[in-house]
Amino acid sequence: MxxxxxxxxxxxxxxxxxxxxxxxxxxxxxxxxxxxxNLIDYTxxxxxxxxxxxxxxxxxxxxxxxxxxxxxFTTKGDIRMHNSEMLCVSNDDIARIVxxxxxxxxxxxxxxxxxxxxxxxxxxxxxxxxxxxxxxxDKVVILxxxxxxxxxxxxxxxxxxxxxxxxxxxGLAPDPYATIKILEEEKPxxxxxxxxxxxxxxxxxxxxxxxxENIKSLLLCSDYxxxxxxxxxxxxxxxxxxIHYGTVETGLGGGVECSAHCGTHLRETDLLFxxxxxLTGEPLPYGTEGExxxxxxTRKGMPLIRYRTGDIAAMYNETCPCGSSLRRLSKxxxxxxxxxxxxxxxxxxxxxxxxxxxxxPGVVDFDIEISDTDGSESIKIEASTVRGFENSCAPxxxxxxxxxNIFGSTEIKINCKPAGCVNPAKRIIKDNRxxxxx
Numbered sequence: 001m002x003x004x005x006x007x008x009x010x011x012x013x014x015x016x017x018x019x020x021x022x023x024x025x026x027x028x029x030x031x032x033x034x035x036x037x038n039l040i041d042y043t044x045x046x047x048x049x050x051x052x053x054x055x056x057x058x059x060x061x062x063x064x065x066x067x068x069x070x071x072x073f074t075t076k077g078d079i080r081m082h083n084s085e086m087l088c089v090s091n092d093d094i095a096r097i098v099x100x101x102x103x104x105x106x107x108x109x110x111x112x113x114x115x116x117x118x119x120x121x122x123x124x125x126x127x128x129x130x131x132x133x134x135x136x137x138d139k140v141v142i143l144x145x146x147x148x149x150x151x152x153x154x155x156x157x158x159x160x161x162x163x164x165x166x167x168x169x170x171g172l173a174p175d176p177y178a179t180i181k182i183l184e185e186e187k188p189x190x191x192x193x194x195x196x197x198x199x200x201x202x203x204x205x206x207x208x209x210x211x212x213e214n215i216k217s218l219l220l221c222s223d224y225x226x227x228x229x230x231x232x233x234x235x236x237x238x239x240x241x242x243i244h245y246g247t248v249e250t251g252l253g254g255g256v257e258c259s260a261h262c263g264t265h266l267r268e269t270d271l272l273f274x275x276x277x278x279l280t281g282e283p284l285p286y287g288t289e290g291e292x293x294x295x296x297x298t299r300k301g302m303p304l305i306r307y308r309t310g311d312i313a314a315m316y317n318e319t320c321p322c323g324s325s326l327r328r329l330s331k332x333x334x335x336x337x338x339x340x341x342x343x344x345x346x347x348x349x350x351x352x353x354x355x356x357x358x359x360x361p362g363v364v365d366f367d368i369e370i371s372d373t374d375g376s377e378s379i380k381i382e383a384s385t386v387r388g389f390e391n392s393c394a395p396x397x398x399x400x401x402x403x404x405n406i407f408g409s410t411e412i413k414i415n416c417k418p419a420g421c422v423n424p425a426k427r428i429i430k431d432n433r434x435x436x437x438x
Contacts, residue, residue, distance in 0.1 A: 002322045003132070005258035005265045010128040011326060014269045025317065025325045028268045029065065035297040036272060037062050040071075043303055046088035049078075050305065066283075068274065073281060073293065074307045079249075080108040086302050087113055094301055095119055096150045098248050112248050113302040119150050121298060125253040125267050126159035132258055133217035133242050134190050136164040141186050143173040143193030144221065152221075152252050156192065174421035176200035176364060184209045192219040199229045200364035200422045202236040204386050212237040219244055219256075223311050224332045224427075226354035245329055249307055250294055255329050260321040263328030270298045273329060274306070275315045278336045281308075289314045291336055292329070310335050338429055340370065343377040344408030350429055356400045357381075362389025363397070365422040369430040377433070378411040384419040391416070 009021040015031045037059040043050035044057075053072055061067065079086070087094075093115050100110040134140060140160055146153025146169025153169035160167040168186065173179040173193055179201040183191065191198065198218065201210070218233060218241045230241050245264045246254035250271055255264030266273055271294055275284045278291040292309045314330040334351040342348050350368075357366055366383040385393050394414045401412060 002258070002260045004322045005256075005320070005324045005326065006128045006131045007125075007256070007258075007265045007267070007326055008324045010124065011267075011269050022323075023325060025327075028325065028327075031269055032272050032297065033062060033064070035269065036068070036295065039295070039297055039303060039305070043088060043305070047086055047303070049082045049085035050303075054305075068272070068295075068306070069283060071295075071306050074304050076110060076308075076310075079110045079112070079304075079307075083111040083113070083302065086304075088303060089115060089301055100248060110248075114150070114251070114299075115301040118251060118299050118301050119155065121267075121270055122251045122253045123155050123159050123162075125270070126156050127162050129244075129253070129256040130156075130160055130165070130219070131163060132256065133219060133240070134160070134163075134165050138165050138189040138216075139186065140165055140167040140190045140192060141182060141188040142167055142169040143171070143179065143182075143191065143197065144169065145171055147171065155252065173197040173201065174423075176204045176419055176422060180205050180209050183215075184211065187211050187214045189214060190217045190219065191215060192221060195220045195222055195225045195229045195233075196365055196427065197422055198233060199358070200384070200419060202233055203362070203364045204419055205236075206386065210237070212239070215239045217242060221246070223247060223309075224334050224351065226351065226358055227331075228355050228358045232358075243331055245313075245332060247309060247311075249296075249304055249309065251296065251299065254294070258320065258322045258324070262320055263316050263330050265320070265324060265326045265328055268326055271295065272297055273315065273327070275313065276308075278310075278312070286315050286317045289330070289333065292332075310337055312336055335428075340429060340431055342406065342408070343372075343410055344406060346406035346408070348406060348429070350427060352404065353401075353429075356404060357383070357397055360393055360396045360400060362386045362393050364419045367423070367430070369432060371432045372434060376411070377409075378413065379407070380413045381415070383414065383416045384422060385416050387418045389416075390418055 012018050012021045012023045040059040044054050094113045095116045096114045098112045142153045144153040145151045157167040157169050215237045216239050221244045234241050242257045244256045246252050255266040257264050274293040275290040276293050284290040292311045293306050296304045311332045312334050313332045316328045334349050339347055339349045362385045364384050369380045371378055393416045397414050
């Protein structure tokens, strides 16, 4: 029997007047709409940015989910240009500021502001959500930044310790051989980290130093996770993989899978998720892939209303096999901005490349760059491999890419080298072509 997600009881406890720990879809929707009306009123009173942007909106006119479309979207550009105007509290009330640099060479960074209360909500989500994959007395290795107070790793560590689970943070894990040493020494029951970095460690562990018999669960943290990596990690370590969806904009925690593995259950009374057409912004029906937009219903410091994430996924609203009525987000299939049109007229996406290249034995990571010189398009791939595989991987990458049948006359150059450091969470296709968006 599949255990019900602990987020059910957590969600029920936040809905005023609810006398059960199993909220229905109607319970959740009515609470979301109440919180949304409160949020509109709160931001109109406290944020110069939203006071102007929402000046024609009356909170009481938001009576159903369709009415959400009356609200304007918030974009990355809005955050870069107006982050201080979005604040609803004084600077003295801000406990943490997160700065995210532009992926391009220029451009103002995004800054997100959080109060102690905002951080506490993330702590609560981590504390409850993790109990799907760990038990009291377990040991967890956290391969996420954790030195800074209230960073992801720090909040997660404290949330686990509150549930009598031992946890250590080690920062990011770009060196797979260093990761092997950590896991060999710590012998954890659960590992939390970025998918490509854990995947690299599992592949370079040719001497089988990682005590896989101790590992019972992995929590994979990223906006986008290739299927091939999920499947190989489960096979390599014979453990259950759980997917977490979250970004800095969602307050780090967004949703987490239950043991049914049918999508990530969402923080429904903290965050309101929508799926919209990435070109038109129109809402899409359940089960249809589109862009994720999120509204932070309970955030005090710097709320976001209908923030367009750029991540592509679908939403499910039918009852989960675990019995929960919480809506679920499908596994993110990629980012809208990482789908590029080639000279051949075909579209290329990072997810397409990942599923093609990561299935090749020996490959642990790769970077890709598209350029044009004198009107001729070329693609350069720098692949990292297990030691001893660097010569055999290049022809196999060429073969797999040819099978995609999308490149036409585009020249493809491939260089393979033994694994050194692998990518952090955000992986992109670098588009250096003239006229491309920087």
